[in-house]
Amino acid sequence: MxxxxxxxxxxxxxxGLGAAIATALAQAxxxxxxxxxxxxxxxxxxxxxxxxxxxxxxxELDLREPSNAERAMAEVITAFGHLDVLVNNxxxxxxxxxxxxxxxxxxxxxxxxxKGAFFLSQQMGRHLVASGRTGCIVNIASTYGIVGYAxxxxxxxxxxxxIHMTKMLAIEWAEHGIRVNAVAPGTVDTPxxxxxxxxDTAARDAIxxxxxxxxxxxxxxxxxxxxxxxxxxxxxxxxxxxxLDGGLTAY
Numbered sequence: 001m002x003x004x005x006x007x008x009x010x011x012x013x014x015x016g017l018g019a020a021i022a023t024a025l026a027q028a029x030x031x032x033x034x035x036x037x038x039x040x041x042x043x044x045x046x047x048x049x050x051x052x053x054x055x056x057x058x059x060e061l062d063l064r065e066p067s068n069a070e071r072a073m074a075e076v077i078t079a080f081g082h083l084d085v086l087v088n089n090x091x092x093x094x095x096x097x098x099x100x101x102x103x104x105x106x107x108x109x110x111x112x113x114x115k116g117a118f119f120l121s122q123q124m125g126r127h128l129v130a131s132g133r134t135g136c137i138v139n140i141a142s143t144y145g146i147v148g149y150a151x152x153x154x155x156x157x158x159x160x161x162x163i164h165m166t167k168m169l170a171i172e173w174a175e176h177g178i179r180v181n182a183v184a185p186g187t188v189d190t191p192x193x194x195x196x197x198x199x200d201t202a203a204r205d206a207i208x209x210x211x212x213x214x215x216x217x218x219x220x221x222x223x224x225x226x227x228x229x230x231x232x233x234x235x236x237x238x239x240x241x242x243x244l245d246g247g248l249t250a251y
Contacts, residue, residue, distance in 0.1 A: 005054075007080040008230070009033040009073075011061060011120065012090025014041035016190040017140070017219050019048065021087055024223035026052035028231070030085065033076040035061035055080075063090055063116025064108070073123035082133060085230045086124040088117040088162075089140045098153040106154055113158035118165060121180070125173055134177030136230040139166050140222075141184040143245045159184070163241050170239030179238040181229045186245035187216045212247030 008025045012018040013034035022032045026049040034049070036042050039060040049056035057079040061072040077083050091113045094105055121137050128135045144152045145159030163182055170180040187193065187207055193216075197204035208214060225242055228234055243249055 005029065005031050006084045007031045007033070007076075007082060008085035008087065009035070009059075009076050009083055009124075010087040010089055011035045011063070013045050014038075015044070016192060017188060017222060018087075018089040019045040020219035020223045021089060021140075021226050023048045023052065024220070024227050025085070025087075025230075026050075026054035026056075028227050029054070031055040031057075031080060033057040033059055033079065033083075035059040035072060035090065037062050061090075063120065064111040066115065066119040069116065069120040069123050073120065073127060077127060082131065083124065083127060084133070084135045086121065086135075086137045087140065087226060088120060088137065090116065091140070091158075093152075093155050095151045096154075097151055101154055109154045109158050110161075113155070114161045114165070117162060121165075121169060125169070125176075125178060128178050129173075129176050135179075137169065137178070137180045138226050138229050139163075139180070139182040140226075141166070141182045141241060143184055143186045143243065143248055145184060146241075146243075146249055166241060167239045174238060179229075179235070181234075181237060181239070182241040183222060183225045183229065184241050184243050184245070185217050185222050186211060186243075186248045188222055189216045189218055210248060211245070212250065215246060217244050217246065 008030045010022040013022045014036035022034050026032050031054050032049045034045050039058050042058040046056040059072045059075050139162050141162045142159040144156035145163045166182040
């Protein structure tokens with residue numbers, strides 16, 4: 001395969017935001033690998049990537065086990081020959097009062113949202129350093145990693161760790177030409193979020209009222225931010241968290 005096209009790996013891309021990011025990268029002339037906990041769930045996203053004229057690769061990946069990161073990265077690199085961009089999008093959420101969180105829930109959230117992202121980034125860093133290539137990592141964080149909110153404690157803690165991990169890796173790997181950034185959206189209008197709000201319109205209205213622009217982000221806006229951070233216009237940006245929050249954190 002020709003190495004002239006740039007390549008990207010997007011985790012948690014079977015639907016929603018991950019699928020939108022993968023599609024946008026394909027439209028930006030990337031060949032794209034995508035992962036999900038079940039490879040069979042990636043068919044729709046694979047079709048969208050291929051419809052954009054890009055090569056698509058599906059990888060089954062459970063981030064709770066760090067050894068899976070090495071296997072998944074090896075599969076992607078074998079398929080493409082090299083990897084330029086990693087987007088750590090996979091994650092789970094938890095709406096629960098802090099007094100009620102169990103150790104198992106804590107471990108599940110941190111294992112996927114933070115530990116999994118770290119060890120996959122480690123594999124990406126090792127690949128780029130060993131091959132002498134420059135590259136980019138983009139972590140999908142959240143405004144809950146910056147501001148406090150009830151019933152989001154463990155999720156927010158995991159995303160705060162992801163934001164700080166972004167800074168730490170950016171400092172360590174800058175000498176190798178590896179840029180590490182994050183995108184921190186507020187509420188994003190995904191299908192799953194729309195279904196949740198359909199059952200609780202009062203919660204939707206209350207959350208939207210806190211946003212100065214009085215609307216939620218679209219998946220396409222978040223995907224565009226990722227494309228910007230991995231593009232040539234952002235080559236002097238590293239260690240940065242780009243907020244897409246409609247002004248929420250400006251208060």
